[in-house]
Amino acid sequence: MAAKSMTLLWGSGSCPCWRAMIALEEKNLQGYNHKLLSFDKMEHKSQQVLDINPRGQLPSFKHGDNIVNDSYAICFYLESQFQNQGNRLIPDAAEERALMYQRMFEGQSFYEKLNNVIYYDLFVPEEERHASALSRNKEALKAELGLWEAHLQKSPGSFLAGSSFSLADVVVFPTMAYLFRFGLSEGRYPKLGEYYALLKDRPSIKASWPPHWLENPKGHEALKDF
């Protein structure tokens, strides 16, 4: 069984890890070997991770001898190798497929802008921090949220690429979930709220929901005033 020759090292709440786990669920690859590691305890820099991923980052993923560590790479790899099992994650129709690719890569900009706000203090050493920079990052994220609200308004269906769930949703949903975890108002961003509500109970997403979010249902408030 293919899943038995797979190993995923992951951390709870990491969007990249979550993307890989959603993809594995969607492709019916439950049963893969996995190990939950702690970023706080620096376990992502441990030997077992470095043996698979010299960059000391999570997710780290092996399928037999094939090592694929980047979350988008894992998603594309799994869909290409297991196209005919589980859910099809890349649409056949050219327009839908193109929209999927477009949203996936815009999703990287989205994720980066979110991190530049919620992880500002983690990324920037204390002596280099400026209120003006954080303020600018918040404005950039607000603009980005506006773009995604508009994307969802214009989408031909309820999912990012149209009427079917695709790799665009696999890679972008975790970022959306983060917005609400950090207090974003569904009232002010109704389309984002609808999208989140639609997908949060999808089996693959529910099955891979960050365990520490379940333990601590109360999130953070960094985006409450957006």
Place this chain on the structure above:
Amino acid sequence: MAKDMTLLWGSGSPPCWRVQIALEEKNLQGYNQKLLSFEKGEHKSKEVLEINPRGQLPAFKHGKIILNESYAACLYLENQFKSQGTQLIPEGAAEVGLMYQLIFEAQPLAQKIGEVLYYNWKVPEGERHDSAVQRNKEALKEEMKIWEGHLQGCGDFLVGKSFSLADVIIFPVFAYFIRNGGSEERYPNVAAYYKKLRDRPSIKKTWPPTWIDGPGMGTLKDI
């Protein structure tokens, strides 16, 4: 087919170059194209914003389809035109896995080059710190060492024995590094790969026009 395509691009931009290489490799010569100037702010012009509200290049249209991210455009072109031109996605799980791994690993490489080259452009004067500049340079050095390692024992191409999306996407980044003063002595494997591919027809034909006029800035010479 190519007649229904339009590419708005800027010279010397690795993302734009990738799409041009992919179009050549897939035998889609004859697409409509317009060279715009970043310096004159033309990437923020109405004609770009109509295709790409983010005001970035490349901006690419194929009929009603719009793809403004270079990876998205390259993946779309390979999948849509699989049976013509060069096959850009290999067969076999190991090579497919390696190809996807490398193209996404290339993103931190491109980003770190940008953090060094564009520091003063991205960071307002009151927010600049020598400590940040130093850190960015160290990070790029470390990243280049990783790639020098990846290319150890590499054949003519990044993945296996054939030209693939990995080369489409990553060659422009190495060329950009070298153009901006990156050392061929310190990174001999990168330099060798660069020299092997720079005369490939799709690459030669789309070589940035602004690079033909003379040498670039040596900003990266100490990396």
